[in-house]
Amino acid sequence: MEEKEISQTVVGRLPRYFRYLGELKDEGIERVSSQELSDIMQVTASQIRQDLNNFGGFGQQGYGYNVGFLYDEIGKILGLHREHNLIIVGAGHLGQALVNYTNFERRGFLFRGIFDKDPQVCGQKIRGITVRPMNEMEAFVQENGIDIAVLAIPKTSAVEVAEQLVSCGIKGIWNFAHVDLRVPERIQVENVHLSDSLMKLSYNLSSREDEE
Amino acid sequence: MEEKEISQTVVGRLPRYFRYLGELKDEGIERVSSQELSDIMQVTASQIRQDLNNFGGFGQQGYGYNVGFLYDEIGKILGLHREHNLIIVGAGHLGQALVNYTNFERRGFLFRGIFDKDPQVCGQKIRGITVRPMNEMEAFVQENGIDIAVLAIPKTSAVEVAEQLVSCGIKGIWNFAHVDLRVPERIQVENVHLSDSLMKLSYNLSSREDEE
């Protein structure tokens, strides 16, 4: 389907376009030019046009882009037109926070199961979803068409759990554990390394001080 | 102090170097060459040398890099040799998850206060830290030398809270709200847009399918 491979740099910008277009749509705005979007989003109009043209000509010369149409198209590109079945591994604070964050569901990311190794936690319900023991995970993934697993566990167990998930056919891993997972190329991994992010902030604070 | 501005691309890689060097150090390994590190980290040796040389010559020809020394140096570059005083705004699930994540503390990021607009939540303690009402926030920041604020609140209130924080002298904002904050240039903002991250994963899952 895809002609050329799209760079991750471009992919990383798509959600932001999607967000701003959604806001414009909510405001009832029907059309937008790359220049107008450029002013709002603080990126160059040129970059916007280049980015969008990776996926096809969504605009019209002399008119610009139809907000609703472009919003829907980017949504489709991002795969938001279909539902994803997710499980969360790790029912700690972070796992709970993610389950309770309803915005994911609105975008079609549906939490189907929660797993935890702690027998004390198993059986409890989080937002209506029962926490299950780890030994039920692999069967659950296969029986419920789970495509994404969220790793909200310490790095010590993440590598092993990732291997289990791969072996039972998971397609994507949203990894909050602070390790780089080595998985077959067909498996998509998206890392959220919170402490890396905080260190970046720390660096920028220090370097700013140095300038003064 | 800094000679030239370091690109955010390079800065973004530093925490990862730091992590791997920490692991080598824990294993008792004393020296490492850029080539060895390259094999472990799956980046080119050339990039490692270029990145490190942005900050000075940490290695020695014919020998490589001293693991402990390089680890400490990168730590200093990242500003981890000094303590940071943080507050969390928003005592919801995410805010609680962050407070309970002890690794930040180990790196010198100390949570000094938690704030929430819900009177029901105020007065409660999370990991020994009392949740305070929002109207105490500005004074608290000034009186306790808070340099970083963590925004774990919905986007609807994030813009306003960010303005308050800026006005009372915050230096950095770790922003988990799904908005782009517009703050003066001197303020550092580091965004964690979880839904953007999930959408990226979703895109990569879809594009992978298309290839098959």
Place this chain on the structure above:
DNA sequence: TAGATTGTTAATCGATTAACAATC
């Protein structure tokens, strides 16, 4: 000294911006 490996310059590659012809 010989071998190893850095620091650094030069070459390549990719991403961003500028420019403009195509066209609505």
Place this chain on the structure above:
DNA sequence: TAGATTGTTAATCGATTAACAATC
């Protein structure tokens, strides 16, 4: 038709990789 704005090519800029002289 005239004006506006895209889609796209060309120019620039920055980041990555390769190569190698410096040096431990």
